Amino acid sequence: xxxKTGTALxxxxxxxxxxxxxxxxxxxxxxxxxxxxxAEARLYEAMRYGAMGGGKRMRGFLVLEGARQFTVSRxxxxxxxxxxEMVHAYxxxxxxxxxxxxxxxxxxxxxxxxxxxxxxxxxxxxxxxxHAFTVLAGEDTHPDPAxxxxxxxxxxxxxxxRGMVGGQMxxxxxEAAEPGAATEASVGRLQLLKTGKLIEFSAEAGAILxxxxxxxxxxxxxxxxxxxxxxxxxxxxxxxxxxAGETGKRTxxxxxxGKATLVGLLGLERARIQAEALVxxxxxxxxxxxxxxGLLCALAAYTIERRH
Amino acid sequence: xxxKTGTALxxxxxxxxxxxxxxxxxxxxxxxxxxxxxAEARLYEAMRYGAMGGGKRMRGFLVLEGARQFTVSRxxxxxxxxxxEMVHAYxxxxxxxxxxxxxxxxxxxxxxxxxxxxxxxxxxxxxxxxHAFTVLAGEDTHPDPAxxxxxxxxxxxxxxxRGMVGGQMxxxxxEAAEPGAATEASVGRLQLLKTGKLIEFSAEAGAILxxxxxxxxxxxxxxxxxxxxxxxxxxxxxxxxxxAGETGKRTxxxxxxGKATLVGLLGLERARIQAEALVxxxxxxxxxxxxxxGLLCALAAYTIERRH
Numbered sequence: 098x099x100x101k102t103g104t105a106l107x108x109x110x111x112x113x114x115x116x117x118x119x120x121x122x123x124x125x126x127x128x129x130x131x132x133x134x135x136a137e138a139r140l141y142e143a144m145r146y147g148a149m150g151g152g153k154r155m156r157g158f159l160v161l162e163g164a165r166q167f168t169v170s171r172x173x174x175x176x177x178x179x180x181x182e183m184v185h186a187y188x189x190x191x192x193x194x195x196x197x198x199x200x201x202x203x204x205x206x207x208x209x210x211x212x213x214x215x216x217x218x219x220x221x222x223x224x225x226x227x228h229a230f231t232v233l234a235g236e237d238t239h240p241d242p243a244x245x246x247x248x249x250x251x252x253x254x255x256x257x258x259r260g261m262v263g264g265q266m267x268x269x270x271x272e273a274a275e276p277g278a279a280t281e282a283s284v285g286r287l288q289l290l291k292t293g294k295l296i297e298f299s300a301e302a303g304a305i306l307x308x309x310x311x312x313x314x315x316x317x318x319x320x321x322x323x324x325x326x327x328x329x330x331x332x333x334x335x336x337x338x339x340x341a342g343e344t345g346k347r348t349x350x351x352x353x354x355g356k357a358t359l360v361g362l363l364g365l366e367r368a369r370i371q372a373e374a375l376v377x378x379x380x381x382x383x384x385x386x387x388x389x390x391g392l393l394c395a396l397a398a399y400t401i402e403r404r405h
Numbered sequence: 406x407x408x409k410t411g412t413a414l415x416x417x418x419x420x421x422x423x424x425x426x427x428x429x430x431x432x433x434x435x436x437x438x439x440x441x442x443x444a445e446a447r448l449y450e451a452m453r454y455g456a457m458g459g460g461k462r463m464r465g466f467l468v469l470e471g472a473r474q475f476t477v478s479r480x481x482x483x484x485x486x487x488x489x490e491m492v493h494a495y496x497x498x499x500x501x502x503x504x505x506x507x508x509x510x511x512x513x514x515x516x517x518x519x520x521x522x523x524x525x526x527x528x529x530x531x532x533x534x535x536h537a538f539t540v541l542a543g544e545d546t547h548p549d550p551a552x553x554x555x556x557x558x559x560x561x562x563x564x565x566x567r568g569m570v571g572g573q574m575x576x577x578x579x580e581a582a583e584p585g586a587a588t589e590a591s592v593g594r595l596q597l598l599k600t601g602k603l604i605e606f607s608a609e610a611g612a613i614l615x616x617x618x619x620x621x622x623x624x625x626x627x628x629x630x631x632x633x634x635x636x637x638x639x640x641x642x643x644x645x646x647x648x649a650g651e652t653g654k655r656t657x658x659x660x661x662x663g664k665a666t667l668v669g670l671l672g673l674e675r676a677r678i679q680a681e682a683l684v685x686x687x688x689x690x691x692x693x694x695x696x697x698x699g700l701l702c703a704l705a706a707y708t709i710e711r712r713h
Contacts, residue, residue, distance in 0.1 A: 137571045144566060191528075220570050230538050230558075230561040231558060246554050249541075252538075253538040256535050266445045
């Protein structure tokens, strides 16, 4: 099916666009991450192991598509996409550690501390986080230092104690809490911090790079916020219903860990309805961008349809 | 003893200057670190526990004294000093973890993972590192975003895979290596990365804040490099000769862990001579700054005289 201009409709074009973005981001990571050399090669190998060779690259895709709404060089957008994927990868490497979620499998491969060792995994996570800021601070990211600084400020807020790390702390505390202590509000806040803030920033980053008017920047951020919330419910639905073969990681582990999720609190059906409502809201925020935002619209819908 | 202008000589003024700087940095950390509130309060408590209430604040002192060579606002210098101390604190929290050096005692207190738990300590370290970049990216650090961006770029390089984290990886690998594998060159490189780069940046940061001519920035960086090397030898000498009561941490652990140090490779006497030579070189780099750099000169000498 084709639209009037003869190009594929966004929903049909999405899988190829996602694959192309993932490949471009993989190449950017390959260039930006240190090569394995010197006595500390093991660290660089572990960084590459944790950051490359897998993942949907949804956050990076959001950066690239957000940037496409404005006049942003492809190479700049790819640097920012790669930096955000480094931060996402660091969070996974640390979350998988024995003292945290104690996972052996990630993206169908042994987790970083299983493939290397615990100390190396801790350091590789630390190094990925730190290196992301080196990449953003570099002149190649944007000629205007005010833009680079704003990207760094927003990324550090999204990933820091009032964002991703704060959310992971809440997650640890929730696992140790009495069964039944969680509410829809507390789980919603946990997920907003743990995964929502970084997805929101990913959607917003292109507008920062493009020096967009504040209204457009806010619209993309709001899109990212709704998308992130829908994505988290979809992830919990997958954990509850899919198999490890489909997702490349251990499933059913939320229930096993007694972890409260919106799916557990609302039930499968109401959680699905809520995710659909979030997707519709996400799309509304894109209205001002017209056809150029077609892939972002399609991504929102895809988020709750995917099986992996 | 007083010099011609009636002020105390630098060497005599140093202890009071170090205390005053440490107190000012402690206050800055108190303001800049998140207050313990909300469900994730445990994370903020652990961040404060790891970063506050101890330490010589040598890195922060270097920032403040470096900044005093130029026209830099006190509040800006304090923000940068606090950010660097957050990064230093994060590295200690992670280095002390069971999977790393497995230490129970730090600055005379239980280490962060002993006072809280391992997951909280990992997250508190992650949060301190990330929050340091939020602080540096903030407008209050400097009105010129190019200055903020340069500080961030240099800090992330000093702390990242080609700096502090790389050095910690080398340290982990050295412990697992065959006895006798270490050379003066390999140990020197390990220490340059693990502690030297951050001390070098601390000395240089004031020049970046002050938009100093590149020659003065390089001079302060070179001072920091020699100082850092001397400091590390002094630290190893203390570990070999002092008691836990004097240092507030477990001593004799290098020998116990079979860890190669310059002290072990050169012997106490030659190591002491090398540290003294480094201190003399450090002072030479300060010649162009005149009397205003007196405390930096005195710090270099103090580094190898201290007993804690």
